[in-house]
Every structure is written in structure tokens, then in C-alpha cells.
Amino acid sequence: MAGLPPFVSPLPATLVFGSGKIREIGKVTKALGGRALVVIGTGSLEKAGHLAVVEAALKEAGVECRVFAGVPAEPAVEWVDRGREALALIDAEVVVGIGGGSVLDVAKAIAALAREDQPALAYHRGEAKVTQRGLPIVAAPTTSGTGAEVTPNSVLTDAELHVKASLRGGDLMPAAAIVDPELTVACPPDVTAYSGLDAIVQALETYVSRGASPYSDALALRALELMAPALGTAVRDGANLEARERMALGSTMGGMALACARLGLVHGLAHPIGHVWALPHGFVCGMLMPAVMEFNLPVAAGKYAAAAKAIGVGDDAEELVAWFKALAAEVGMKRPAAIDAKPMTAEEEQLIVEQTLASGSTKHNPRTAEEGDVRAMLREVVGAR
Numbered sequence: 348m349a350g351l352p353p354f355v356s357p358l359p360a361t362l363v364f365g366s367g368k369i370r371e372i373g374k375v376t377k378a379l380g381g382r383a384l385v386v387i388g389t390g391s392l393e394k395a396g397h398l399a400v401v402e403a404a405l406k407e408a409g410v411e412c413r414v415f416a417g418v419p420a421e422p423a424v425e426w427v428d429r430g431r432e433a434l435a436l437i438d439a440e441v442v443v444g445i446g447g448g449s450v451l452d453v454a455k456a457i458a459a460l461a462r463e464d465q466p467a468l469a470y471h472r473g474e475a476k477v478t479q480r481g482l483p484i485v486a487a488p489t490t491s492g493t494g495a496e497v498t499p500n501s502v503l504t505d506a507e508l509h510v511k512a513s514l515r516g517g518d519l520m521p522a523a524a525i526v527d528p529e530l531t532v533a534c535p536p537d538v539t540a541y542s543g544l545d546a547i548v549q550a551l552e553t554y555v556s557r558g559a560s561p562y563s564d565a566l567a568l569r570a571l572e573l574m575a576p577a578l579g580t581a582v583r584d585g586a587n588l589e590a591r592e593r594m595a596l597g598s599t600m601g602g603m604a605l606a607c608a609r610l611g612l613v614h615g616l617a618h619p620i621g622h623v624w625a626l627p628h629g630f631v632c633g634m635l636m637p638a639v640m641e642f643n644l645p646v647a648a649g650k651y652a653a654a655a656k657a658i659g660v661g662d663d664a665e666e667l668v669a670w671f672k673a674l675a676a677e678v679g680m681k682r683p684a685a686i687d688a689k690p691m692t693a694e695e696e697q698l699i700v701e702q703t704l705a706s707g708s709t710k711h712n713p714r715t716a717e718e719g720d721v722r723a724m725l726r727e728v729v730g731a732r
């Protein structure tokens with residue numbers, strides 16, 4: 348019998364989990380530096396009153412801070428350069444990111460490229476290499492989705508080349524992650540639904556990935572057990588803290604698993620599809636998952652069946668697929684109008700197929716996807732041209 352598969356599991360040095368734990372952000376940040384750039388999104392953190400709590404905690408701990416606000420969903424690479432300019436204004440020693448996956452990804456890239464001199468696009472396109480150590484990062488998610496608080500990559504969009512891709516590297520791993528489920532209570536139902544579907548898809552993809560090991564399996568399966576019964580409740584009743592806690596811990600554990608074992612074909616397809624129709628990442632993942640599970644059945648049915656049993660939705664792989672479809676419909680997944688309004692062109696189909704085949708996620712899918720498979724699945728999901 349072959350030995351256990353080797354693996355590398357990148358992790359933040361400190362992971363703080365619990366409702367109300369955002370109040371520890373001062374102490375956690377101070378341990379890493381006395382001047383912080385605080386990266387946030389487009390206003391919901393302020394409206395919910397969390398920004399004031401964060402600023403007070405930082406001040407109390409003796410951390411000087413400057414807020415860099417306005418990072419949008421699915422951000423362009425240029426946001427990183429704007430943040431790097433803001434860094435210089437305070438001579439920051441640490442970058443704090445508080446927001447959804449997009450905010451955390453921008454914060455991580457700002458920190459990782461803090462001491463580099465080329466525009467962020469040069470690193471994103473692979474034309475320049477990171478040679479200097481970045482700044483430490485504190486990451487606090489306000490959505491339960493990507494797990495960006497515990498992963499060493501940053502997904503950014505190159506608008507000119509129409510490429511949504513990851514920057515990767517050790518300096519993108521947060522030094523500290525603070526996962527406070529209370530921060531997600533203000534997350535609206537649609538964002539809760541799509542980010543939650545992303546988290547569940549990530550756990551499912553990681554569980555059957557070619558990079559999976561007993562270590563990542565334990566994280567991914569427990570993440571699924573936590574999230575499966577909670578997502579519907581979190582969407583319907585955002586103030587239900589138990590559901591929010593299950594989603595927050597599940598998405599973080601799923602992130603730890605994927606940072607070690609990687610993802611699969613859903614994530615290979617999701618980036619170019621999301622870019623072409625400007626759709627939220629989690630929505631696209633939810634839309635693609637059933638077709639990818641059906642494609643993977645010949646090689647992954649055993650593990651899908653184990654997942655179905657673990658979360659109590661059946662005994663075989665088909666029941667897991669049926670459960671996922673029902674869950675996605677329950678939380679509002681429907682065919683996006685954007686696709687019917689702008690049918691796929693031949694050029695777009697080619698771009699999506701090429702980017703999907705080149706993706707590291709696709710390479711970790713348990714069943715090898717050839718060009719014809721990707722094209723067929725794409726046509727099945729977004730409709731034939």
C-alpha cells in the first residue's frame with residue numbers, strides 16, 4: 348500500500364475565532380507594527396458600526412492608523428497601487444484588511460508588494476518577480492466565503508487583458524486572521540448566499556481534489572458539516588448568530604483546506620466566466636457546481652457519497668448533487684439574466700476555454716478535463732451559441 352500523500356499547509360501564525368473577537372484587533376495588530384493601513388470596502392463596515400470599534404481598538408492599543416476605503420467587488424489590479432500610495436503616507440508597518448474576499452485580496456497584495464517598485468500589474472502578469480519581503484497582514488472577513496483570511500493568494504482582475512487570476516506567494520498569507528461571526532451579521536442576503544455557496548463549493552472541490560490528503564479531508568469535511576445546515580438559515584435570518592458562526596468557521600476551515608489541497612474545475616471555469624459577464628464569484632461557483640460534480644462522478648462518486656453521509660443528505664453521490672441543486676435554488680440561485688442578455692461569442696468561448704485549461708484549479712480536478720470536456724460543459728451551463 349502506498350504511503351500517505353505529502354503536503355504543505357500554509358497557515359497564518361495566529362487565528363482568532365469567536366463572536367466579538369474583533370475587539371482584539373488592537374492587540375493583535377500592535378504585535379506586528381505600530382502604524383497600520385486599514386483597507387476596507389465601500390461603506391457597509393462603517394454603516395454597521397464596526398469601523399468605529401476597530402479604530403477604537405487600534406487606538407487603545409497604541410496603533411496609529413490610516414483608512415484606505417472604497418475597494419469594490421471583483422477588484423482591478425490598479426486598486427493595489429492606490430493602496431500602496433496610501434501606505435507611504437503613513438509609513439505603515441502592517442496592513443489590516445477588513446471586508447469581503449475582494450477587500451482582503453487587495454489588502455494582501457498591498458502588503459506583499461509594499462517594498463516593490465514596479466506597478467502591481469507587472470507582478471500579476473508575471474513580468475516582474477517579488478524580491479522584497481512584504482508587510483505583515485491582519486485579515487478580518489465580513490463575509491463567510493472565500494477563506495481569503497487563511498490563503499496565500501490574491502485574486503485580481505487585469506481589465507485590459509481580460510484575465511482574472513491570482514497573485515501567489517508566502518507574503519500574501521496573513522500573519523493573523525480574526526474571524527468574528529458578528530462581522531457577518533450585517534451581510535445582506537444575496538451576498539450571504541453567494542459567498543456561502545462559494546465556501547461550500549470550495550470545501551467540496553478541495554475534498555475531492557487531486558491534492559487532497561487525510562489532513563485536508565478532515566478540514567474540508569468538517570467545514571461541510573458546519574455549513575450545510577446553516578447557509579439557508581443565514582440567508583433567511585441574517586441575525587441568527589449560530590448560523591453565522593457555523594458559516595464563518597466553516598468557510599475559514601475550507602480556506603485552510605484549499606490552501607493545502609487546491610480546488611477543481613469549478614474554480615478553473617469560474618474566473619473567466621465571472622469576468623465575461625461581470626457576475627459575483629460565488630454565484631458563478633454555485634451555477635457550475637452540479638455540472639462539475641456530474642462530470643466527476645466516474646472518479647469521485649465514493650467521496651461524494653461520504654460527503655452526503657457526513658452532512659446527512661443521503662447515501663450516494665447523486666443525492667449530494669440533488670442536495671446541492673436544492674440548496675442553491677433555496678438561497679436564490681437562478682439563471683443570470685446577464686448571460687441571456689449577452690450570449691457568449693466565439694471569442695469569449697475560446698478565451699474561457701483557454702483560461703480554464705491553464706488554471707491550477709483545473710489541474711487539481713479529480714477527473715482530467717480535456718478541451719472538449721470544458722467546451723461541452725461551458726455550453727451546457729451558459730447555453731449553446
Ligand SMILES: [Fe+2]
Binds near residue numbers: 493545549628632
Ligand atoms: Fe471561490
